[in-house]
Amino acid sequence: MLGRSHITTGCATGGVVLAGTTGLGYWLVPGFTGLGAGPWISGLILAAGASLLPDLDTTESTAYHAVGPATARLGNGCQRLSRRVYVATAGPADSPRPRVHRGLLHTPTFAGLVGVLCALAVLVTPWTVAPLLFLCGVLTLKGLHRSLPSEWIRAMYPLRSLREVFQWFYAAGVTAALLGFGSIDRADGIYLGLCLAVGMVTHDLGDACTNSAVPMTWPKQRDGKRWTCSGLPPALRFSTGEDSLVEAGVRRVSLTVAVLLIAGTAVLPPAWPLLVDWLGTS
Numbered sequence: 375m376l377g378r379s380h381i382t383t384g385c386a387t388g389g390v391v392l393a394g395t396t397g398l399g400y401w402l403v404p405g406f407t408g409l410g411a412g413p414w415i416s417g418l419i420l421a422a423g424a425s426l427l428p429d430l431d432t433t434e435s436t437a438y439h440a441v442g443p444a445t446a447r448l449g450n451g452c453q454r455l456s457r458r459v460y461v462a463t464a465g466p467a468d469s470p471r472p473r474v475h476r477g478l479l480h481t482p483t484f485a486g487l488v489g490v491l492c493a494l495a496v497l498v499t500p501w502t503v504a505p506l507l508f509l510c511g512v513l514t515l516k517g518l519h520r521s522l523p524s525e526w527i528r529a530m531y532p533l534r535s536l537r538e539v540f541q542w543f544y545a546a547g548v549t550a551a552l553l554g555f556g557s558i559d560r561a562d563g564i565y566l567g568l569c570l571a572v573g574m575v576t577h578d579l580g581d582a583c584t585n586s587a588v589p590m591t592w593p594k595q596r597d598g599k600r601w602t603c604s605g606l607p608p609a610l611r612f613s614t615g616e617d618s619l620v621e622a623g624v625r626r627v628s629l630t631v632a633v634l635l636i637a638g639t640a641v642l643p644p645a646w647p648l649l650v651d652w653l654g655t656s
Contacts, residue, residue: 375580375614377426377436379621381517382628384425387576388418389635391569396639409565412557416507417569418636419548420492423510424573425580426517427488428479431456440512441542452479460601467598473589477601480588482575489571496563503558503566504549510573511545580624585611 375383392414399406409417429435430449438449456478464470478484495502519527519537530544531537552558558566581588582605589601596602605611612620 375584375621375624376616377429378517378519379614379625379628380425380429380577380580381422381514382625382632383580384422384517384573384576385418385514385632386628386635387425387572388421388569389632389639391421391572392417393635393639395565410557410559410562412552412559413562413565414639415548416503416552416558416562417566419507419514420510420566421569421573421576422517423513424570425577426513427510427574428485428577428581431477431479432475436516437513440516441509445509463593463600465595465598465600468601473601476581476586476588476603478592480578480581481592482578482590483592485571485574485578488574489567491567492570493563493567496558496566497560500558500560500562501553504553506570507552508545508549510570511548512541515541515544582606583611584614587611 392409396408399408408414426435426437426440428437430437430445430452432438432453433446433449435449438445453474456474457472459478460468460472460474464472492503492506531540578588578590582590584605587603587605590604591602593600612618614621
């Protein structure tokens with residue numbers, strides 16, 4: 375899928391996590407008044423930006439070039455890791471040629487591991503998530519660039535030639551504000567780790583719907599293979615690209631769902647207790 379398609383689906387699933395966490399909080403935690411601004415904003419940024427992180431395993435991706443040489447080095451490291459893990463875990467029937475793109479980074483297992491590491495890092499100190507939050511912020515801005523109205527784009531980037539600098543500036547500003555004002559607490563670690571993992575898994579599921587598919591079941595071995603690409607039945611998979619009507623539809627639906635969920639959770643918090651009470655009595 376295209377980068378902006380991944381971003382819109384990441385925004386949608388981030389909205390689902392936000393709405394679900396808020397609803398469960400009202401339902402299960404006495405005196406719960408909603409998520410604070412820190413986890414609310416940072417969770418959405420992580421979920422959206424993480425929906426592009428798996429593509430660090432290819433030099434042609436938005437993620438690889440997001441922050442210049444820094445993400446290029448990170449991407450090269452991810453590619454070496456993918457290659458080594460493939461060689462170490464390949465089954466007897468797997469191809470002898472290491473699978474790098476759509477390999478390790480495109481597995482739900484890897485996404486879960488990264489989410490756990492993120493949660494543990496935040497439990498040590500919230501500042502450990504600063505580089506990740508900055509990167510996901512940049513990726514979110516890059517991914518949404520072609521999905522937002524042109525008027526918004528002109529307002530966000532007055533100088534078109536410096537668009538990338540503006541993206542870095544905005545992402546750095548939000549990251550500094552969230553962490554500098556203490557908006558993110560150690561207790562938010564599990565929620566932020568969940569948002570990060572969900573964003574990466576959303577990417578995997580999106581690619582699993584395309585003709586290429588991804589190794590969703592790794593490291594489980596089946597018929598002598600651990601790196602078998604799986605996804606939707608072949609007849610239901612679709613091609614990707616600028617002219618893909620299915621992918622365009624996915625973007626529109628995902629962005630609509632994201633806006634509705636995020637706006638509903640932000641603007642109508644009194645509705646959550648009422649909904650919980652109604653569900654409890656029905």
